[in-house]
Amino acid sequence: MRLSLPARSKGRPRTQTPEIRTTLIISDLHIPEMDMAAYNATLHFIRDKRPTYLFVAGDMLDLHSFSSFAKDPELDHRTEESLEMANDVLDALQEASPTTIIKFIAGNHEKRLTRTLYEIPEVLPFVTKGKKPDQLLVDALNLERRNIDYYGYPEVVNHHGFYITHGEAAGLHAAKKELETHGVSGVSGHCHANRYWERRGRNGVTQWWSIGGLCSRDVAYRPNNSWVGGIGYLSQIVGSDVFSFAALPIVKGQFLYDGKTYCQDGAFETV
Secondary structure (H helix, E strand, O other), X not given: OOXXXXXXXXXXXXXXXXXXXXXXXXXXXXXXXXXXXXXXXXXXXXXXXXXXXXXXXXXXXXXXXXXXXXXXXXXXXXXXXXXXXXXXXXXHHHHHXXXXXXXXXXXXXXXXXXXXXXXXXXXXXXXXXXXXXXXXXXXXXXXXXOOOEEEOOOOEEEEOOEEEEOOOOOOOOHHHHHHXXXXXXXXXXXXXXOEEEEEEEOOEEEEEEEOOEOEOOOOOOXXXXXXXXXXXXXXXXXXXXXXXXXXXXXXXOEEXXXXXXXXXXXXXXXX
16 A cells, blocks of 8 residues: 655645734844944844834943943943933934834843932932833933833833843853743843753743844953844744744844845845
8 A cells, every 4th residue: 555645734724925023123232332333234134124023122221320330431421422322223223114113121221220210219200200210211212202112121021922021141041041030932132142042842842042232342341251243033923823033143243134144334135
């Protein structure tokens, strides 16, 4: 008896092309200590791909003046400059793809500012209309005017079944620690490195990625760092739990994706 393979597996046949939801995740710009080449390459990627969503996933600002650690005098007293630069960056992100929905997640560095305000609560009514420290950051970045949703640190956002947060874990096993903490698939920043961990069980596989960032490695307060630049690109089939995630390392201001090279000068077809 000859066996033959079935034409297709069991299940209802697909009758139309699935709708794909795309989301770009960037983190750890640490303005004003930003890697401009990596940032500009990312802008070209946004213009080219026009993602459905863009998450700024924490530590957009460094806020060095509010650090509890030893301070570099050259970086101190640059808060106003940093906020102005952050507004310029948000302008550029929105101009790169006007239809993209942007969401802002605060990181531990933004928490520096809100923590300081919590220490002097009597001034809150004079600096925030909502009497909440987070409102000062929302106002300073004009997030409400920009229609950008804000999530405080260390909130975790359930983005259609995929979880996005700034992250609290660091070190070699940052992704493993985040997966153990949340127990679902997702992505975080914070550790300035590209890490991955997965866990398999009877109910399938859960995966977690930690992505690099858009921060310069040339910083005086940590001269011997091993940071890696990077962004994350999520694709989801609308109406299902099927997704794919690409952690895109940025090396010397450029990265590859889908047959193209992205750098600060533009997007180029790979020969």
